Amino acid sequence: CSKGRRGGRGCRSNMGESGVAAMAVTYQKFDPAAYLQYNYTSPRADFERQDSVVPWKLACLHRAFTEGDIEGDLLIDVGSGPTLYQVLSGCEIFNKVLLTDFVEANRQELKRWLQGEGGSLDWTPYIQHVCKLEGRSPCTWKEKAARLREVVSDVLPIDVHQAQPLAPEGLPPQGADCLVSCFCLESVSPDLDTFTKALGHISTLLRPGGHLLLIGALQESYYLGGPDLRIPVVPLNEAQVCAALQDQGFSLIRLEVYTLPQDMKVGVDDVCGVFFVKARKILKEDVRATR
Ligand code: SAM
Structure with missing residues (x-):
């Protein structure tokens, strides 16, 4: 790595590739039930608390989707x-709505819920909470659950490290109208460069x-x-997130922390x-105008 700039770059790129391969092996041991227990129960999902993280995320998503733009x-997740x-x-x-994941066990977990079989976590309090955000009675949660089951048309394998992350069959050639992605890119990327490239790959779906x-x-x-699976994450700050978005042709609408x-x-x-982050993929004519 010490043989000048070109050698250094090649070395970093190889490190990125081997890091990605190691991540893929690690993720085969991912335990959906444990992950849900760690992150999606109290105190992280306490709907009585203003400062709990899950209600914060749900509020951000609700606001973003109801602003009218x-x-x-x-929609692809x-x-x-x-x-x-x-x-x-x-x-x-x-x-x-298309749901996607790299790990078969996660896709199976989602499919179980979609087929009405329940699963490792009861999503009812989540659905009730979003009903409340939408100004509906929490009692209407069954209608919302039915709506979700109706609009999710598939749960597909994805790899954000591929230039074409999803198989193109069944996708509109122009791309989806909206992408959501939560805690994925930084959790599957060994370094900032790989994170930024993965953002560029998913941008092709939009x-x-x-x-x-x-x-x-x-x-x-x-x-x-x-329980025994420590997954490395690329540590990010807000400036790095903004720079990656700009680098991959997104214009930032809002960043909340x-x-x-x-x-x-x-x-x-x-x-x-x-x-x-709420951002928009820049139109080709806007790219030309900013040059
Ligand atoms: N979106 C969920 C959430 O908000 O809790 C899960 C996030 S979890 C931290 C990271 C997810 O990335 C895991 O479900 C994992 O299976 C998935 N993943 C791992 N490697 C991936 C890859 N190469 N491409 C796309 N997703 C990947």
Whole structure:
């Protein structure tokens, strides 16, 4: 790595590739039930608390989807994992939602819920909470659950490290109208360069002018994907997130930051905060105008 700039670059790129390969092996041991237990139960998902992280994420998503600028037919959630919270607001706007993940066990977990078989976590309090955000009675949660089951048309394998992350069959050639992705890119990338490239790869799934809602960890170096599974994370700050978005042709609409209260640090990761980004994929004519 010390033989000048070109050698150095090649070395970093090789390190990125071997890091990605190591990540792929690690993720085969991902334990959906444990991950849900660590991150999607109290105190992180306490709907009675104003400062709990899950209600914060749901509020960000609700606001973003109800401002009136996000519309279209197809929403894709990138790296869904075993979770559904991230599409509870979007499923009211879009007639077609695709869930995606790299790990078969996560896709199976989602399919079980979609087929009405229940699963490792009861999503009812989440659905009730989003009903409340939408000004509906929490009693209407069954209608919302039915709506979600109706609009999710598939749960597909994805790899954000591929230039074409999803198989193109069945996708509109112009791309989806909106992408959501939560805690995926930084949790699967060994370094900032790989994170930025992965953002560029998922951008190919989005039509120009379409919206990206990105949620992720700030200053996190690892999280637990199971009782004995420590998964490395690329530690990010807000400036790096903004630079990556600009680099990959997104214009930032809003970035919000949540700082983790001390009692939300429950020993399952070393996350310090969470960012929420609403951005838009720049139209080709806008790119030309800014040159
Ligand atoms: N979106 C969920 C959430 O908000 O909790 C899950 C996030 S979890 C930290 C990271 C997810 O990325 C896991 O579900 C994992 O299976 C998935 N993943 C791992 N490697 C991936 C890859 N190469 N491409 C896309 N997703 C990947």
